[in-house]
Amino acid sequence: MSFMRGYIAVIDRMNRWIGRIVMYGIFVMMGILLWSSISKTFFLPSLWTLEVAQFAMVAYYILGGPYSIQMGSNVRMDLLYSEWSHRRRAWTDAFTVLFLIFYLGVMIYGGFDSLSYSLQYGERSPTAWRPYLWPIKVIMVVGLILMLLQAISELFKDILRLKGDDIPREVI
Numbered sequence: 001m002s003f004m005r006g007y008i009a010v011i012d013r014m015n016r017w018i019g020r021i022v023m024y025g026i027f028v029m030m031g032i033l034l035w036s037s038i039s040k041t042f043f044l045p046s047l048w049t050l051e052v053a054q055f056a057m058v059a060y061y062i063l064g065g066p067y068s069i070q071m072g073s074n075v076r077m078d079l080l081y082s083e084w085s086h087r088r089r090a091w092t093d094a095f096t097v098l099f100l101i102f103y104l105g106v107m108i109y110g111g112f113d114s115l116s117y118s119l120q121y122g123e124r125s126p127t128a129w130r131p132y133l134w135p136i137k138v139i140m141v142v143g144l145i146l147m148l149l150q151a152i153s154e155l156f157k158d159i160l161r162l163k164g165d166d167i168p169r170e171v172i
Contacts, residue, residue: 001165004156008167011153012070015146019067025060029053047129055136062143066150087162094158097151104148111141 036049068074081089117123118134125131160167 001160001163004160005167008153008156008160011149015066015070015150015153018146019064019070022060022063022067025056025064029056029060032056047127048131051125051127051129051131055131058136059139059143062140063146065143066146069147069150069154090158090161094155094162097155097158100151101148101155104144104151108141108144108148111137111144115141 032049032053036046036053039046039049081092084092115134115137118132118137123133125133157167
């Protein structure tokens with residue numbers, strides 16, 4: 001029990017901190033796209049702007065995923081769920097998060113494979129700018145690992161709820 005509580009506290013704090021920083025990435029994307037528009041209108045168009053904006057969007061999305069899971073901001077089919085008791089919700093969440101953990105495990109496996117290929121062969125984007133792809137692949141793998149850690153945290157929270165243990169608000 002104390003291991004679960006400690007794990008929840010550390011992972012939730014880390015993902016909340018990362019999520020709060022990454023949420024400002026929208027302004028980075030806006031700046032890049034604004035520069036793209038200005039440079040196309042008044043100067044020579046920049047080759048790098050749209051691709052960097054895509055990379056920024058990937059980082060924003062993938063690193064914000066664990067925070068979204070933690071806050072319960074993910075999409076749920078709420079036909080029956082809202083009418084269920086807290087115990088039944090915890091059982092359902094504990095069962096379904098196992099599918100998420102499996103899915104993230106497969107994604108991490110594929111991400112490591114893709115990252116090692118990119119590092120081994122110096123993979124580059126097939127555009128005119130031709131940036132290396134390994135930096136964004138590192139971000140993707142890190143984001144998937146953070147999502148996996150957060151999914152395990154959510155499983156531990158459900159297990160504690162099923163045992164009747166009250167999870168303090170600062171941990172959640």
